[in-house]
Amino acid sequence: MENNISKALYKAKKVLKDRGVRSALESELLLSHLLGVDRVYLHIHAQEELDSFAFERFMRMVKTRAKGFPIEYITNEVSFYGRIFFVDERVLIPRPETEILVHQASELIQDYGIKNVVEVGIGSGVISVSLAMAHPKISILATDITMEALEVASVNISTFNLQNRINLFQTSLLEGVDIKARTLVVSNPPYVALDYPLEDSVRYEPEIALYGGEYGDEILKALIDQAANKRVKYLACEMGHNHKASLSEHLGLKGYQANFYTDYSDLDRGFVATRPT
Incomplete structure (x- = not known):
């Protein structure tokens, strides 16, 4: 089954919304991180197809976030004082x-x-x-x-x-x-x-x-x-x-x-x- 950026985000938002997560924002943050693009790109290229590997990896990230795992640990990034820093569970x-x-x-x-x-x-x-x-x-x-x-x-x-x-x-x-x-x-x-x-x-x-x-x-x-x-x-x-x-x-x-x-x-x-x- 083919999935474009728009469809992938829709499915992700549904999963996250059921768990009380900021679904729209965090779906976009996860996918933009995975693809190495900014969030604006996702909207401009909403019909761009995702290959099965990218889609499956994205949904794994979404399901991990839905369990309560911090998004900063998933992306290994945090914004602080205008800069992006590396973080993990340590x-x-x-x-x-x-x-x-x-x-x-x-x-x-x-x-x-x-x-x-x-x-x-x-x-x-x-x-x-x-x-x-x-x-x-x-x-x-x-x-x-x-x-x-x-x-x-x-x-x-x-x-x-x-x-x-x-x-x-x-x-x-x-x-x-x-x-x-x-x-x-x-x-x-x-x-x-x-x-x-x-x-x-x-x-x-x-x-x-x-x-x-x-x-x-x-x-x-x-x-x-x-x-x-x-x-x-x-x-x-x-x-x-x-x-x-x-x-x-x-x-x-x-x-x-x-x-x-x-x-x-x-x-x-x-x-x-x-x-x-």
């Missing part, structure tokens, strides 16, 4: 609200002439790459506790030719990291509480990148402790929406003055903190 899928953290960190770099940045928990590398691309004079040391995440980050660092400006180091938080004067530490660490109900699709993402302890703020507090002990002057972190009170107190105890920011839903989502030398 790392957390970057969320749009983390772009706000990049913006906050970027303002610190610009306002204080920061040249050295340490990212804790680099994951896919989107934060470090975005900062390096925006600020050509900074050098970045990025840590992660898992080699799997560092491997994914390395792919994205190489894609943007930043191997000479972003160095990777496997460790927990800031352990073994030499902090230079006027260094910015930026992090989007695990901050989900152990009993917090997550969407079904999130179950495919690595737990080590999600859960921050019983209350969700334990890893953040440990990072603040290490940053204070190493006399880190600038600290920018993403956090859970219910962590403002506990982290405000903890930052104050460690000598930091913090400003908190909200996300696109007007929920508390992170902080920028400075510490007198």
